[in-house]
Amino acid sequence: MKELLSFEQAPPFHVPLRFLLSAIPFGIAAGVLLMFSGDSLASRWTPTALALTHLMTVGLMLQAMCGALLQITPVAIGANVPAPTLLASVVHPCLLLGAICLVAAFLGAGEVFYFLGAIGLASGLLPFGLVALWALWRAPVRNPSRKALIVAVTGLLVTAVFGVALAVARGGGTVSPALVSTAAHFRMGWMVWGLALLSGASYLVVPMFQLTPQFPAPFQKFFVAGLAAAGLLVLWSPGHPAVDACLATLAASYAVVTLRLQRARRRPRVDSSFRFWQLALVSTCAAACLSLALPWLPDPSRAEVLLGLLVMVGGFDSVICGMMYKIVPFLTWLHLNNAGAKPLLMHHVIEESAMRIHLRLHAAALPPLLLTPWVPEMSVLAGALLAAAHIRQAHNMAIALGRYRERRKELVALP
Ligand code: HEM
Numbered sequence: 001m002k003e004l005l006s007f008e009q010a011p012p013f014h015v016p017l018r019f020l021l022s023a024i025p026f027g028i029a030a031g032v033l034l035m036f037s038g039d040s041l042a043s044r045w046t047p048t049a050l051a052l053t054h055l056m057t058v059g060l061m062l063q064a065m066c067g068a069l070l071q072i073t074p075v076a077i078g079a080n081v082p083a084p085t086l087l088a089s090v091v092h093p094c095l096l097l098g099a100i101c102l103v104a105a106f107l108g109a110g111e112v113f114y115f116l117g118a119i120g121l122a123s124g125l126l127p128f129g130l131v132a133l134w135a136l137w138r139a140p141v142r143n144p145s146r147k148a149l150i151v152a153v154t155g156l157l158v159t160a161v162f163g164v165a166l167a168v169a170r171g172g173g174t175v176s177p178a179l180v181s182t183a184a185h186f187r188m189g190w191m192v193w194g195l196a197l198l199s200g201a202s203y204l205v206v207p208m209f210q211l212t213p214q215f216p217a218p219f220q221k222f223f224v225a226g227l228a229a230a231g232l233l234v235l236w237s238p239g240h241p242a243v244d245a246c247l248a249t250l251a252a253s254y255a256v257v258t259l260r261l262q263r264a265r266r267r268p269r270v271d272s273s274f275r276f277w278q279l280a281l282v283s284t285c286a287a288a289c290l291s292l293a294l295p296w297l298p299d300p301s302r303a304e305v306l307l308g309l310l311v312m313v314g315g316f317d318s319v320i321c322g323m324m325y326k327i328v329p330f331l332t333w334l335h336l337n338n339a340g341a342k343p344l345l346m347h348h349v350i351e352e353s354a355m356r357i358h359l360r361l362h363a364a365a366l367p368p369l370l371l372t373p374w375v376p377e378m379s380v381l382a383g384a385l386l387a388a389a390h391i392r393q394a395h396n397m398a399i400a401l402g403r404y405r406e407r408r409k410e411l412v413a414l415p
Contacts (some may be wrong), residue, residue, distance in 0.1 A: 283314025
């Protein structure tokens with residue numbers, strides 16, 4: 001797999017890194033907000049629930065996935081992203097400020113914050129999405145990951161169009177009623193953007209870092225086509241039970257195929273990154289089953305919140321943590337190697353024992369978190385554990401950066 005990657009196309013280290021590291025404070029903030037959420041997770045529509053949703057989606061997920069995309073696109077697809085440093089210096093602050101303003105708006109800071117959030121997020125996502133699509137479209141490598149990333153970025157832009165319309169409507173502005181669809185908004189966000197990006201990255205990073213067999217070629221080919229078709233179905237009839245059943249089947253099939261590949265891995269020893277992935281895949285299966293059961297539940301309001309927690313914390317947060325424990329050490333090794341510094345092997349960048357502490361805190365946060373819609377008292381423990389898990393993640397990333405800087409300094413000190 002490594003031989004297919006063109007490392008000379010890798011963007012400067014700080015380009016993906018600034019996004020990846022900015023994801024962590026949103027995870028910490030989500031934990032802290034959860035601690036003080038009381039019983040507001042009894043419904044998905046409370047201000048706290050919507051704020052928590054967007055700390056996880058336009059905060060943690062968006063930052064981490066933009067960083068990963070800026071790294072994977074040139075290296076794995078050979079797609080040349082023009083002026084990555086300039087692009088990052090425009091997109092990164094816009095997305096950060098936009099996410100903070102949108103969350104503040106949900107928490108009651110004032111209607112103007114809906115507009116500021118929408119402007120910030122749109123100002124970051126538009127250049128990012130257009131440049132990424134342009135680079136992917138012109139890419140020399142024509143593999144399934146490329147198609148998946150094109151579908152993912154398109155899904156993100158469509159999610160943002162609905163999101164901006166919803167925010168402007170909440171701020172008291174006038175928008176076309178056709179765009180004020182929360183049902184289309186979040187399904188496009190979780191499924192078409194989130195799952196397409198995850199699958200496109202998985203085809204590369206799961207065999208590479210977890211030493212599993214390749215994803216079956218028919219799966220690589222038809223899964224992304226299925227997601228694209230599902231995206232069109234969501235636009236046609238968002239929330240239709242048949243469309244949701246189709247989305248759930250796609251999510252479950254991705255999770256089951258990847259879990260089976262993990263079982264066929266060549267290296268028996270498993271590390272924390274592997275466990276984070278496993279947690280995410282099992283949460284995805286549970287979420288798919290729950291979403292199929294939802295239409296039959298007498299009062300689905302709390303179960304809908306459980307679905308959101310399974311998808312965002314059990315699923316995306318877990319897999320992003322697992323991926324970061326491979327991407328950051330790998331990039332540290334790569335950029336030190338390219339600079340001619342004394343080599344630092346990937347597993348020496350962050351110790352497995354340090355990652356395991358994060359994994360255990362994150363895994364311990366899930367049971368109380370998933371009970372919170374029914375037992376609000378659990379939100380304090382769940383929030384504290386989730387915040388502690390991301391604080392530990394920040395500490396581990398600081399260790400990696402410290403070692404990177406040390407080696408760079410040694411290089412400068414050389415005669
Ligand atoms: C441009 C960025 C975004 C903006 C401006 C935005 C804005 C909003 C607004 C205003 C609502 C409240 C809707 C209502 O009043 O009914 C909302 C709901 C929601 N958004 Fe976003 N959003 C954005 C991105 C995302 C992304 C990327 C995701 C997921 C990946 C997401 C997931 C959700 C979810 C799950 C809900 C709650 C819907 C529910 O519980 O049914 N949003 N969004």
